[in-house]
Amino acid sequence: MRLLPRGRVPLGAADGLERGERVSLRLDGIPVSAYAGESVAAVMIAERGAATRRTAGGERRGVFCGMGVCFDCLVVVDGVPNTRACMTLVAEGMVVDSQSGSSAAR
Numbered sequence: 001m002r003l004l005p006r007g008r009v010p011l012g013a014a015d016g017l018e019r020g021e022r023v024s025l026r027l028d029g030i031p032v033s034a035y036a037g038e039s040v041a042a043v044m045i046a047e048r049g050a051a052t053r054r055t056a057g058g059e060r061r062g063v064f065c066g067m068g069v070c071f072d073c074l075v076v077v078d079g080v081p082n083t084r085a086c087m088t089l090v091a092e093g094m095v096v097d098s099q100s101g102s103s104a105a106r
């Protein structure tokens with residue numbers, strides 16, 4: 001593995017990073033780009049920080065375990081609430097919304 005200068009993030013083939021096909025999706029109503037094979041959680045972190053939802057009390061929650069165990073990363077994907085962002089891969093045309101409170105509150 002090639003070491004990169006401090007603070008530089010490898011973003012392309014020249015850096016040895018292979019990416020899937022570019023896809024477009026909407027994140028809280030805003031069009032964003034991602035790459036096939038990336039999780040919804042990865043896109044949310046890249047686009048807007050770690051929070052994916054708010055609890056019924058208004059506290060921010062986001063990716064904690066990153067492997068489908070904690071359920072802290074719940075989002076609404078294509079109208080389906082309580083979807084784990086860390087376990088869901090992006091797809092062309094996907095609509096992702098932050099979740100507020102329980103699924104019934106959405």
Ligand code: FES
Pocket residue numbers: 062063064065066067068069070071072073074084085086087
């Ligand atoms: S971050 Fe724990 S289930 Fe997604």
